[in-house]
Amino acid sequence: MASLKSGSLKARLKRALQSRPMLWDVYWRTKQELLRFGLLRYYLYDIKHTYQAMHWPTGHKARQTLSSALLFQYHKLEKGLVMPGKRRFFGADPADAAMKMMHRWQAVGYELDDPVYLGAIETLRGYRERLRENSLDPEDKVSSRLDHFLSRCNVAVAALSTPQKLAELQMTHSSAETAFRALVESRRSVRDYRPDPVPDAILREAVRMAQLSPSACNRQPWRVYLVSDDERKQQLLSYQNGNRGFGHLAPHIAIVTADEQSFFDASERHEPYIDGGLFSMSFILALSAQGVGSCCLNWCVPPAKDKAVHRLFDLPESQRIVMLIAIGYAPENCMVPRSPRRDTQAVLIPL
Ligand SMILES: Cc1cc2nc3c(=O)[nH]c(=O)nc-3n(C[C@H](O)[C@H](O)[C@H](O)COP(=O)(O)O)c2cc1C
Missing domain, CATH: 1.20.58 (Methane Monooxygenase Hydroxylase; Chain G, domain 1)
Incomplete structure (x- = not known):
């Protein structure tokens, strides 16, 4: 009853404001600003995380x-x-x-x-x-x-002895340029999937290859949590908007995270995302190299959703979610957007 009354009061107030264009304009702008201001709480969430997980207490317990x-x-x-x-x-x-x-x-x-x-x-x-x-x-x-x-x-582990000769690495991969060009030119985000799962060995190999990505001081903060159970997958996808219309078809959804505990303090606050992003790219290419399709799914969510997914999968708080990745085989005749790239001249700027 009370809410009905306040609802009608609100509606009457709104009508009154609308009848005065100048007042309405002030009201509208103020409301937008307040909404924008409210989003600053996302930063507060980041600050809390950075402070709690990245500020290393003495003793390095974890x-x-x-x-x-x-x-x-x-x-x-x-x-x-x-x-x-x-x-x-x-x-x-x-x-x-x-x-x-x-x-x-x-x-x-x-x-x-x-x-x-x-x-x-x-x-x-x-x-x-x-x-x-x-x-x-x-x-x-x-x-x-x-x-x-x-x-x-x-x-003594000869395979880990350091340093090693770059030329030796390159000699064993002399066709790398052609292979890499073919790989990047053939990968596209896949938004249609066959239902059959990707064998464990292929997923594992993709992760192994992605682990060769660079990371700040080689700290390798990344993790891949793989969700393949239908019900849990749907629960996860319900927190993400960009998968609508196709996410449910993917037999696997990976949650790529980076552990904040790998980093010193606020000066490194962006590193989880940088290292996690580099890893994700390699992971996607490693999947593609093995004939497996994928699509990144942004994790642009409010703190409440981020917390909910941590709770749902019992993820440690220090694991920051970098992105989700839909994974599976593309069906025959799968279509993908052309997705044109900017002119390279506009990207490479000699200074
Ligand atoms: C971090 C990130 C988040 C993305 N999120 C989504 C998403 O939520 N839904 C989607 O359909 N595509 C998503 N994409 C895929 C992009 O739309 C796609 O990479 C881009 O359009 C280029 O196309 P291509 O991957 O086919 O080359 C995302 C890509 C990245 C890198």
């Missing part, structure tokens, strides 16, 4: 945080090893920091055959070798500690 911190440190050594000028001393601080984190890794009891951990050993080895070969540490700023640490690491 595994993702510790492995990212370790990658961050030993990546400085990896980079130093490939830069011109072999006769310069570098890296004592990151080497010490890496060893400290590896001790913590051991203390917590994480697996010692984890590729991130093994990669750290091989990098420290490569670094120690460089110091020795070029007599770069006559004052023993870090060499003894490295020798002591490495003497207790009795694993």
Whole structure:
């Protein structure tokens, strides 16, 4: 009753305003501004996330945080090893920091055959070798500690030894340019799907290939949550607008996320989306290379929907959703939009 009354009051007020064009104009503009202002709460949501997940508390408790911190440190050594000028001393601080984190890794009891951990050993080895070969540490700023640490690491994984020759990588992929051109020129967003699922091995291989994407300090914050159950897929899609008319046909929907715990602080607030976006592109191409169609689905949703999907799939809060991706085989005679691209001259701007 009360709402009926207020409803009619609202309608009468509205009519009164409409009969005075100037007042109506002020009312309308103010309303639009207030609505726009209200959307600032999206930023508040981001601020909360950035503060909670990216502000590293001392101790690096979460595994993702510790492995990212370790990658961050030993990546400085990896980079130093490939830069011109072999006769310069570098890296004592990151080497010490890496060893400290590896001790913590051991203390917590994480697996010692984890590729991130093994990669750290091989990098420290490569670094120690460089110091020795070029007599770069006559004052023993870090060499003894490295020798002591490495003497207790009795694993050696040649496949992870670093650095490696770019030419060797390129020789094994000499037809890369033709293959890549064919790949990017044949991929298009698919909005019609056959019902048959994509075999696990193909999906897994696509993820493996996508994992070769670059990421800030090689921290690899990405995850792919794969939803293939019909009911759960429909629930997920109900939170996203851009899939209407075709999303329900896709046998799989991937939720691509990036873990905020991989990043230091607010200065890195955009990194989850940058690294997650690069990963997504590679993932889509890797699917396409194996004959699997896909369509990115934007995750431009209000905080309430983002929270609801986290709850629905029990996703940790620190996993930021980068996008959804519809995945499946395109049917025969599938049509796709031409989707013209801008003139390259307008994109490439020599300065
Ligand atoms: C982040 C992102 C979000 C997208 N969201 C949607 C979406 O919600 N629905 C849709 O049909 N297409 C979506 N797309 C696909 C684009 O419309 C498509 O990539 C673009 O038009 C170029 O066409 P192409 O992928 O066929 O080359 C999205 C693409 C990206 C990169």
